Amino acid sequence: MATIHVDGNDYEVEDSDNLLHACLSLGLDIPYFCWHPAMGSVGACRQCAVKQYKDADDDRGMLVMSCMAPVKDDAYISIADEEAKAFRQTVIEWLMVNHPHDCPVCEEGGHCHLQDMTVMTGHDRRRYRFRKRTHRNQNLGPFIAHEMNRCITCYRCTRFYQDYAGGEDLGAFGAHDNVYFGRVTDGTLESEFSGNLTEVCPTGVFTDQTHSDHYTRKWDLQFAPSVCHQCASGCNISPGERYGDIRRIENRYNGDVNGYFLCDRGRFGYGYVNRKDRPTRPEYRETDGEARSMEVDEALDRAADALRGARRIIGIGSPRASLESNHRLRQLVGADNFSTGIEAGELARIRRMEALNRETGLATPSLREIEQCDAILVLGEDLIQSAARVALSVRQAVRGKGAELGAARGIPEWNAEAVKTIAQDAGHSLFLATPDVTKLDGIATRAERAGPDDIARLGFAVAHALDPTAPAVDGLDDATSKLAEGIADALMAAKKPLVIAGESLGSMAILEAAGNVARALARRQKADAGLTLVRREANSVGLGLLGGESLDWALEQLDTGSADGVVILENDLYARLPATRVDSALARAAAVVTIDHQRTPTWERADIGLPAGTFAESDGTLVSLEGRAQRFYQVFDPSYMRPDTRIRESWRWLHALHATLDRQPVETVLLDDLTQAVAEDAPALAPLHQNTPEAMFRIHGLKLAREPHRYSGRTAMRANLNVNEPRAPVDLDTPFAFSMEGYAGYQEPRRDVAFAWAPGWNSPQAWNKFQDEVGGHLRAGDPGKRLFTAPVADGDYCTEIPAAFTPRADEWQVIDLPQLFGGDEMSRRAEPIRERMAAPQVALSEADAARLGVAAGDVVSISLDGAAFELPARLSAGMPKGMIGLPGGTVQEITGALTPGVTRWGRIMRAGGERQASAEEVRP
Numbered sequence: 001m002a003t004i005h006v007d008g009n010d011y012e013v014e015d016s017d018n019l020l021h022a023c024l025s026l027g028l029d030i031p032y033f034c035w036h037p038a039m040g041s042v043g044a045c046r047q048c049a050v051k052q053y054k055d056a057d058d059d060r061g062m063l064v065m066s067c068m069a070p071v072k073d074d075a076y077i078s079i080a081d082e083e084a085k086a087f088r089q090t091v092i093e094w095l096m097v098n099h100p101h102d103c104p105v106c107e108e109g110g111h112c113h114l115q116d117m118t119v120m121t122g123h124d125r126r127r128y129r130f131r132k133r134t135h136r137n138q139n140l141g142p143f144i145a146h147e148m149n150r151c152i153t154c155y156r157c158t159r160f161y162q163d164y165a166g167g168e169d170l171g172a173f174g175a176h177d178n179v180y181f182g183r184v185t186d187g188t189l190e191s192e193f194s195g196n197l198t199e200v201c202p203t204g205v206f207t208d209q210t211h212s213d214h215y216t217r218k219w220d221l222q223f224a225p226s227v228c229h230q231c232a233s234g235c236n237i238s239p240g241e242r243y244g245d246i247r248r249i250e251n252r253y254n255g256d257v258n259g260y261f262l263c264d265r266g267r268f269g270y271g272y273v274n275r276k277d278r279p280t281r282p283e284y285r286e287t288d289g290e291a292r293s294m295e296v297d298e299a300l301d302r303a304a305d306a307l308r309g310a311r312r313i314i315g316i317g318s319p320r321a322s323l324e325s326n327h328r329l330r331q332l333v334g335a336d337n338f339s340t341g342i343e344a345g346e347l348a349r350i351r352r353m354e355a356l357n358r359e360t361g362l363a364t365p366s367l368r369e370i371e372q373c374d375a376i377l378v379l380g381e382d383l384i385q386s387a388a389r390v391a392l393s394v395r396q397a398v399r400g401k402g403a404e405l406g407a408a409r410g411i412p413e414w415n416a417e418a419v420k421t422i423a424q425d426a427g428h429s430l431f432l433a434t435p436d437v438t439k440l441d442g443i444a445t446r447a448e449r450a451g452p453d454d455i456a457r458l459g460f461a462v463a464h465a466l467d468p469t470a471p472a473v474d475g476l477d478d479a480t481s482k483l484a485e486g487i488a489d490a491l492m493a494a495k496k497p498l499v500i501a502g503e504s505l506g507s508m509a510i511l512e513a514a515g516n517v518a519r520a521l522a523r524r525q526k527a528d529a530g531l532t533l534v535r536r537e538a539n540s541v542g543l544g545l546l547g548g549e550s551l552d553w554a555l556e557q558l559d560t561g562s563a564d565g566v567v568i569l570e571n572d573l574y575a576r577l578p579a580t581r582v583d584s585a586l587a588r589a590a591a592v593v594t595i596d597h598q599r600t601p602t603w604e605r606a607d608i609g610l611p612a613g614t615f616a617e618s619d620g621t622l623v624s625l626e627g628r629a630q631r632f633y634q635v636f637d638p639s640y641m642r643p644d645t646r647i648r649e650s651w652r653w654l655h656a657l658h659a660t661l662d663r664q665p666v667e668t669v670l671l672d673d674l675t676q677a678v679a680e681d682a683p684a685l686a687p688l689h690q691n692t693p694e695a696m697f698r699i700h701g702l703k704l705a706r707e708p709h710r711y712s713g714r715t716a717m718r719a720n721l722n723v724n725e726p727r728a729p730v731d732l733d734t735p736f737a738f739s740m741e742g743y744a745g746y747q748e749p750r751r752d753v754a755f756a757w758a759p760g761w762n763s764p765q766a767w768n769k770f771q772d773e774v775g776g777h778l779r780a781g782d783p784g785k786r787l788f789t790a791p792v793a794d795g796d797y798c799t800e801i802p803a804a805f806t807p808r809a810d811e812w813q814v815i816d817l818p819q820l821f822g823g824d825e826m827s828r829r830a831e832p833i834r835e836r837m838a839a840p841q842v843a844l845s846e847a848d849a850a851r852l853g854v855a856a857g858d859v860v861s862i863s864l865d866g867a868a869f870e871l872p873a874r875l876s877a878g879m880p881k882g883m884i885g886l887p888g889g890t891v892q893e894i895t896g897a898l899t900p901g902v903t904r905w906g907r908i909m910r911a912g913g914e915r916q917a918s919a920e921e922v923r924p
């Protein structure tokens with residue numbers, strides 16, 4: 001620690017910080033542009049000048065850039081010094097020379113860091129009277145709008161895009177005052193993290209194109225703290241609503257999880273909330289198959305009557321629904337009649353992952369902790385596609401080598417350009433084993449291509465190399481043995497090694513192999529080692545912990561007539577098991593009631609459909625892949641703007657249906673009661689009730705505001721419907737108010753922050769004000785409750801090692817390759833995501849392509865699971881011979897139901913004819 005003296009006051013600060021970081025962490029305001037808490041300092045913009053004095057007697061001092069000046073004990077500085085103020089004012093005047101001053105039409109206006117800093121420095125007169133430099137803008141694809149004239153040349157965009165996120169197609173071009181930030185030519189930004197440019201850029205050069213299409217100022221949006229539902233990473237988001245539509249999603253800072261950054265699926269995949277074809281009223285299906293809409297009471301009566309006629313009712317839950325909704329369904333049908341709604345193989349793997357997280361002796365690191373790891377082995381996961389935010393953390397872990405090399409030369413980590421120069425291409429060890437090329441290959445120490453069984457064998461071999469008591473792998477070739485030894489050496493040499501595996505390839509063997517590596521590390525006393533296991537869906541972990549049978553079990557109950565009534569919760573069964581199987585089971589049910597927010601094939605097949613709220617219209621709890629239970633809050637009440645809608649939270653429907661079935665009056669139920677019931681019923685979820693500020697949480701006796709204090713127009717918003725303004729909805733379930741009335745400040749610590757705002761800080765940089773130190777943790781603690789705690793070393797090594805893969809003569813092993821854009825059932829319904837989805841192709845090895853006489857782009861016929869379809873071929877340099885890769889999720893749309901993540905065999909041939917393979921060609 002060090003003592004610094006700022007404008008006559010003494011403060012204790014971290015001596016490893018720079019002065020800007022230290023002062024902002026103390027709550028002192030210094031304007032800045034190029035510095036970013038996650039990206040460090042480069043000293044480019046000259047905006048953060050302060051006066052620094054030699055000692056207490058020095059009365060002249062010198063101007064320094066506070067972001068480039070290290071904290072020194074007994075340092076004297078002044079932010080308020082007149083010369084420093086004048087300097088900062090001049091700098092912003094220079095930066096604004098070419099700026100178009102178009103705030104009234106700029107989409108950044110109202111949450112713009114440049115506006116905030118301009119006000120902070122006091123620059124309020126434009127003296128420049130000449131022609132401004134102008135640029136042409138580019139079409140950067142469906143996510144990002146471009147207005148280069150607003151640029152102030154801070155270089156944050158390229159530093160984020162290239163250095164932090166590894167993108168290659170956005171750069172800086174030009175010189176002096178004519179620098180252009182964009183692509184070489186127009187075209188969609190290739191990075192999966194491009195959306196962060198909208199928050200990283202301090203002005204309105206890069207803005208959210210999906211927001212432009214239905215633009216609303218930040219102060220006119222209603223927010224709630226939420227959690228991304230588009231994968232299992234658990235990123236925290238701040239969705240904004242106006243007129244009953246979600247208008248944009250911004251990052252919500254969680255120091256342990258996503259920090260400042262989201263992936264593009266999470267940021268831009270919200271369009272399914274706004275779809276016009278969503279069911280908004282209960283429906284029942286007439287005998288002629290036509291759907292008829294009905295009122296809530298009638299819907300409950302009809303559903304209850306239909307279910308009462310059934311001999312036995314089962315419930316099918318969902319890993320995309322909250323714990324509370326799933327548990328309420330379980331209460332309705334009874335624990336013995338509850339299915340998780342997850343296909344049997346996947347459920348077994350989810351359970352196995354949970355056991356491995358508990359008993360291998362290694363902890364599951366948070367995303368922030370992953371960034372500190374110094375050797376990583378990834379078995380089977382293409383992380384950018386399956387858990388993008390985890391991939392971004394892995395990238396930072398590799399880059400951490402630069403900080404280590406810098407530290408050895410006395411260069412602090414925050415000195416970003418110096419660290420980058422020292423690091424050059426050096427990185428911490430990263431070993432990847434996947435069937436196809438990945439976008440992390442470029443930073444990997446070694447990227448090995450293999451199918452699921454051979455990836456597992458490599459993992460088992462690494463475990464054996466770490467600990468000879470772990471089972472050896474028979475028949476391993478020399479090259480793989482050497483590779484395994486090399487990986488084991490790197491893991492042992494690291495202070496914080498990490499093993500990552502997951503669900504993407506549907507291979508239990510890969511999970512067991514990762515488990516063996518983890519156990520071996522634990523036995524070798526690598527106490528700081530970690531194990532991260534990637535699940536597919538937002539609440540896969542939660543469902544595993546809650547318990548319940550598989551979807552296959554549920555269909556069997558219906559097929560065999562053991563049950564004939566079914567309630568399906570937020571689950572499209574046709575997306576999980578083949579259509580023939582689902583059809584046959586549902587055909588035997590006397591009553592099919594579904595609760596969902598999308599018009600899925602399952603909704604269309606149900607006798608009665610009850611319209612549920614999406615994440616934006618309901619509250620609940622999800623458990624992320626790191627075992628963090630996090631609550632998401634309702635952003636808006638859909639019936640306020642659309643009085644004819646009958647959308648309800650799924651758990652509210654289930655509560656009402658249960659009471660109606662029991663011929664009881666429907667009593668009020670509160671979310672906290674349901675969360676408590678979950679915690680009491682499932683031992684693994686017991687800490688849940690400590691998870692949240694409960695409904696009665698208040699600050700100074702106030703609820704928390706969902707709307708900024710300048711929120712405008714409420715009295716006029718429904719004037720087209722009725723000039724009498726109805727009362728704002730009352731939220732009994734949470735501490736948040738559906739209004740601007742309530743606490744919206746930053747001074748009182750709170751974990752669940754609906755939107756980041758502090759006086760003078762309207763941009764996402766306002767998160768500084770909520771943190772214990774900038775870039776650190778929220779002062780009240782980061783949101784969420786970790787459920788995987790204190791792992792113990794229990795159980796023994798797995799000995800079931802698969803045989804090496806052998807290609808077949810006339811069949812190919814089919815692998816579903818995870819897709820960030822298109823691989824998730826909900827975000828795939830959002831138009832911008834559909835635009836970003838790659839055209840589906842079948843990936844095959846060059847050897848197989850030659851054998852079949854197929855060139856890149858040729859159409860290939862595929863027969864699989866009784867379905868036949870055609871796709872263009874993509875030749876993959878990595879794909880092993882005898883395997884083909886299909887884009888997960890996308891192909892499902894084309895071909896009907898396929899089982900995600902299950903190893904299958906299919907036949908392929910060049911459309912229009914097959915060439916016979918020779919024995920030589922088939923040999924591995």
Ligand code: SF4
Pocket residue numbers: 150151152153154155156157158181200201202203205206
């Ligand atoms: S485009 Fe934005 S982030 Fe990039 S240099 Fe210009 S102002 Fe900075």
Ligand code: SF4
Pocket residue numbers: 228229230231232233234235262263264265266267387388389390
């Ligand atoms: S990584 Fe997953 S949870 Fe995070 S923003 Fe992307 S889709 Fe959402």
Ligand code: FES
Pocket residue numbers: 031032033034035042043044045046047048049065066067068
């Ligand atoms: S923030 Fe210090 S020079 Fe840019």
